[in-house]
Amino acid sequence: MEKLYFRKERFRIMLVGDPHCYDEDRTEEGRKRLKDYLALQNAALDASHPDLVVLMGDNAYGETREEVRQVLLRMTKPYADRGIPFTFVLGNHDLQVPDTTLEQLYRVYRELPGVLTAEPITEHGDFSFLVYDPETDTPALQLLCVYSGSSPGPGGYSYYDWVLPEQNEWILKTTEACAAKYGKTPAVLFQHIPVPEEFGLLDERSALCMAGSGVYGQNEQKGRFFTKKKGVEGYLGEAPCVPAFNSGEFETIKQTGSVFAAFFGHDHMNDFVGMTDGVILGQCKTASFNVYGDGLRQAVRLLDFDLKAPYQLKTRMLTYRELIGAKCDSLHGSIAVLHDRTSVKLELIAKIALGAAAAALPALAAKLIRRNRKKGAEPDAG
Ligand SMILES: [Fe+2]
Ligand SMILES: [Fe+2]
Structure with missing residues (x-):
């Protein structure tokens, strides 16, 4: 495996959240979304020149493994073209x-040009590798890629795996x-589904907080309703979708004494980051236009x-809007008009209002019919 080194005492990772790529070429709309996704990837790479890219899960779908391979080849071409290695975690x-x-899927990933994995990948899909200090040729950073599973089967106890x-x-x-072997080495963990302790970055509120x-x-x-705690940076667009069962991963992270930060995907709107119980927990929102998102703020996250x-650790998001501007062919509806996350809330409010109206309509109609019948049954005053 290619050895990774700090360059001029810096190492930069670009996280790509929930790409959700598939064979988009089948439709005109799909082609537009793919174009915008690749434009974001190319612009982010050219603006930031990362040393490594990490795909954060929910990466690629195909009807066959060969189709997945083709999709992955296309979506990782911007990295291959620039000679930037990439690694990945798998999503649900x-x-x-x-x-x-799982083993067959890993085989597809491991044959891609520019991919970094490590020997061995565990039977549960985890692997780790090191980033070295070029002066001493000793590890300066450990990266852990953890597979957080899929959705539990029918009758499952939790919506998401743990x-x-x-x-x-x-x-x-x-x-x-x-x-x-080398002395305590700072470590960072990457995983698709967040740990339940992400709620430690949020405050529970009354429903009134939805107005803000x-x-x-x-x-x-x-x-239940939530807002970000004071001091937590970034955007909270949805409550974290975490597993209902806590297997103690966060406690394990603390126990290591070396894993000081963990980054997650899965929740497409979230890009908040903060410290809870001495560990940095951060979200990487989706970079894709194939799924629900956040106006023109589809983005990648940089870790320096x-x-x-x-x-x-320094970290920030690079958004489509910031890199490319307001021209985006794949957005539609109110998002295309407002180019803003406000539109997402407005659409949601409109949907709730329409839903409420639709639900109230039969009762209203029944009431009117009853009233008319009653009127009809009453003796004529004349
Ligand atoms: Fe996703
Ligand atoms: Fe997911």
Whole structure:
């Protein structure tokens, strides 16, 4: 495997959230969305020159593994063209390719040009690798790629899968082995589905917060409302969709003493980042136009590591709007007019209002009919 090094005491990673690519060439609309996605990728690469790209899961879909391979080749071409290595985690939708096992899917990824994985990939789909100090040729940063599974099967206890206890053991063992060999090495974890402790960055509020920057809980969090805690940066566009079962991954992360930050995808609108219990937790929103998003703020996230101060991680989003501007062929409806996340809320409010009106209509009609019948039955005053 190619060895990664800091350059001039810096190492930059570009995170690409939820690409959700497929064979978009089949339709005119699909071609527009692909064009806009690739424009964002190319512009972000040219603006930031990262040392490594990480695909954050829900990467590619195809009817066959060969189709997935073709989709992946197309979506990673901007990295290959520039000689920038990339790695990945898988998301809850990646294993939806028919008749495909996790191992078979990894084989497809591992044959892509420019991909970095490591030996071994565990049976649960986890791997790690190191970034080196070029002066000493010793590791300065450890990167952990963890597979957070898919949706549990029918009758499942949780909407989303969770990291298994064996995977928590692997996180601990992998960081301990690195510490035993090279001394304590700062580590960062990448994973698709967030840990439930992301809620530690949020405050629970009353429903009134929805009038401002609040969001409503989903799945197991239904009926609850949240805003960002003070000091948490970035955008909260939806409540985190986390597994209902907590297998103790966050506790494991703390126990390592070296994993100081973890970044997640899955929630397409969120790009907030903050510290909870001494660990940085950050979201990477979607970069795709194939899924629900945030106006023209489809984006990538940059992580900047300093060799001399690796724990002083700097991070920011690079949005489509910032890089390319307001021209975007794949947006439609109110988003195309407003080019803003406000439109997403307005659409939601309009949908709720229409839904409420539709639900009230039969009752209203029945009431009117009853009233008319009653009138008809009354004796004529004349
Ligand atoms: Fe997704
Ligand atoms: Fe997902």
